[in-house]
Amino acid sequence: MSTVVRFAPSPTGYIHLGNARPALMNWMFALKTGGQFILRFDDTDLERSKKEYADAIEKDLAWLGIKPHRLERQSERKAAHDAARDKLIADGRLYPCYETADELDRRRKRARAMGRPPIYDRAALKLTDEEKAALEAEGRKPHWRFKLEGKEVHFDDVVRGDQVVNTDTMSDPVLIRADGSYLYTLPSVVDDIDMGVTHVIRGEDHVTNTGAQIELFEALGATPPTFGHHNLLTDATGEGFSKRKGSLSITNLREEGYEALAVALIAILTGTSQPVAPHESLDELAQSFDISMVSRSAARFDPAELDGFNARMVHGLSYDDVKDRLAELGVDDAEQLWNAVHENLQKVHDIRDWQKLVSGPVETVVADEDKDFIATAAERLPQEPWDENTWSEWTNDLKAETGRKGKQLFMPLRLALTGQSHGPELKTLLPLLGRTACLDRLS
Ligand code: GLU
Numbered sequence: 001m002s003t004v005v006r007f008a009p010s011p012t013g014y015i016h017l018g019n020a021r022p023a024l025m026n027w028m029f030a031l032k033t034g035g036q037f038i039l040r041f042d043d044t045d046l047e048r049s050k051k052e053y054a055d056a057i058e059k060d061l062a063w064l065g066i067k068p069h070r071l072e073r074q075s076e077r078k079a080a081h082d083a084a085r086d087k088l089i090a091d092g093r094l095y096p097c098y099e100t101a102d103e104l105d106r107r108r109k110r111a112r113a114m115g116r117p118p119i120y121d122r123a124a125l126k127l128t129d130e131e132k133a134a135l136e137a138e139g140r141k142p143h144w145r146f147k148l149e150g151k152e153v154h155f156d157d158v159v160r161g162d163q164v165v166n167t168d169t170m171s172d173p174v175l176i177r178a179d180g181s182y183l184y185t186l187p188s189v190v191d192d193i194d195m196g197v198t199h200v201i202r203g204e205d206h207v208t209n210t211g212a213q214i215e216l217f218e219a220l221g222a223t224p225p226t227f228g229h230h231n232l233l234t235d236a237t238g239e240g241f242s243k244r245k246g247s248l249s250i251t252n253l254r255e256e257g258y259e260a261l262a263v264a265l266i267a268i269l270t271g272t273s274q275p276v277a278p279h280e281s282l283d284e285l286a287q288s289f290d291i292s293m294v295s296r297s298a299a300r301f302d303p304a305e306l307d308g309f310n311a312r313m314v315h316g317l318s319y320d321d322v323k324d325r326l327a328e329l330g331v332d333d334a335e336q337l338w339n340a341v342h343e344n345l346q347k348v349h350d351i352r353d354w355q356k357l358v359s360g361p362v363e364t365v366v367a368d369e370d371k372d373f374i375a376t377a378a379e380r381l382p383q384e385p386w387d388e389n390t391w392s393e394w395t396n397d398l399k400a401e402t403g404r405k406g407k408q409l410f411m412p413l414r415l416a417l418t419g420q421s422h423g424p425e426l427k428t429l430l431p432l433l434g435r436t437a438c439l440d441r442l443s
Contacts (some may be wrong), residue, residue, distance in 0.1 A: 003037060016249045053341045063250065064264045152165075152166050157207075230294045235300070326351065354429075381439060384434070386431040
C-alpha cells in the first residue's frame with residue numbers, strides 16, 4: 001500500500017520549531033515509505049487565516065527541505081464539507097444546539113459544583129420542532145454538535161501503541177459554529193478521507209480528538225487511517241512553544257543564518273531514541289529513522305543547544321557545500337579562507353567578519369606604551385612561508401626578547417593586526433593575512 005500523509009497547519013501565524021516537528025515527522029515518514037506528502041492548509045477560519053502566513057509556511061517548509069507532493073486548501077473544499085454535514089444531519093448524528101456560551105459556562109460550573117464531569121448534557125436533543133422554531137424566531141442561530149456513540153474507541157498508535165479513548169467521557173464536539181463556519185474537526189476528517197490519507201501523524205495534544213474523529217470517520221462510512229501521536233517539543237521548563245515565540249519561528253531562524261538541516265534535525269531528533277547528531281541530509285536520516293523511535297516523554301529542548309549544534313554542522317561542511325551560499329554573501333573565491341576558518345564559525349555568514357579582517361582595511365590600534373613592543377614585533381616577524389605554527393614561533397620569540405607574556409603579549413598584537421580586542425584565532429588568521437599585510441598593520 002502506498003502511504004499518504006499530510007501536514008495540516010492553520011495559516012494563522014508563522015510556524016515555529018514546535019510546529020516544524022509534525023511537518024518533519026510526516027516528511028520522514030513519506031521519505032521512508034516512498035509515500036506522498038500533502039501540505040494542507042486548514043484555513044476554514046476565514047477571519048484568522050491569512051495568505052501571507054500560508055506563503056510563509058510554504059517558504060519555511062521548502063527551506064527545511066520539505067517538498068510537498070500536493071498542496072490543498074480546505075477553504076476550497078466547502079462543497080465536500082457541506083455534503084458530509086448534510087449526510088450527518090440526515091443520519092441524526094449532527095444536531096442543532098441553541099445554548100449561548102454563557103449558558104454553557106453556567107452549566108459546566110454547576111456540574112463541577114455537583115461533582116459531575118462538565119460534559120454537555122445533550123439538552124438540545126430533547127428540543128421539539130416548535131421549541132427550535134421559537135428559539136430561531138428569537139434570533140438564535142444554532143451551532144451543531146456531533147452525536148458521539150459514547151464508547152471505548154481503540155486504536156493502534158504507531159508511536160504510542162494501543163490507545164483507548166472513551167468518548168463517553170467527552171462532550172459531543174461542536175462541528176459547526178453559529179455563523180455556519182466549520183471548526184477544524186469535520187473538514188479535517190472529510191479531507192483525510194477524500195485525499196486518501198493513510199497515516200495521520202501529529203502531536204499528542206490530539207490524542208483525545210482522535211477518539212471523536214474515529215467515530216466521525218465511521219459515521220461517514222470510511223475506514224479510519226492509522227494514527228501516530230508524537231511528543232511535543234517544549235522548552236527546558238516544559239512549556240510549549242506558542243506561536244508568539246517569534247524568536248523560534250522558522251522564518252526568524254532562517255533569517256538569523258541557522259543551517260536548515262541543523263534546525264530540522266533538532267526538530268526531529270529531540271525526544272527520540274536517536275541522538276541529536278549531524279546527518280548528511282533528511283533523506284539519509286529517513287533511512288534509519290522510524291516514527292516508533294519517538295519517546296513517550298516530553299521532547300525538551302534548550303534553545304542554546306541550537307547554537308552549539310549549528311556550529312557542529314557548519315564545521316562539517318566542505319567548501320563545495322557552501323560555495324554558492326558564500327557567493328550570495330559576497331564572499332567569492334574563498335576556498336582557502338573557508339578551509340582555514342570554518343571550524344571557528346558558529347554560522348556560515350560569520351565568514352564575512354573574517355573576510356573583512358583579512359582584506360581590510362582595518363583601523364589598527366596601538367597604545368603609546370605598546371609602540372616599542374609593536375616595532376620589535378614588526379622587526380622580528382618571521383619570513384614566509386607561513387603556516388599555523390608561525391604565530392607561536394613569533395610570539396615565543398617575542399616573549400624571550402621582551403619578557404612580555406599572557407595578555408600583555410597577545411593583546412597589543414591582536415589590536416594592531418585586527419583593530420579589535422577579540423575575534424578569530426590569530427594562529428589561523430596570520431597565514432591568511434600574509435607577511436606584507438601584517439607588516440603594513442604593524443607599522
Ligand atoms: N490544523 C490542525 C492543527 O494545526 C491540524 C491537526 C491535525 O494534524 O489533524 O492543530
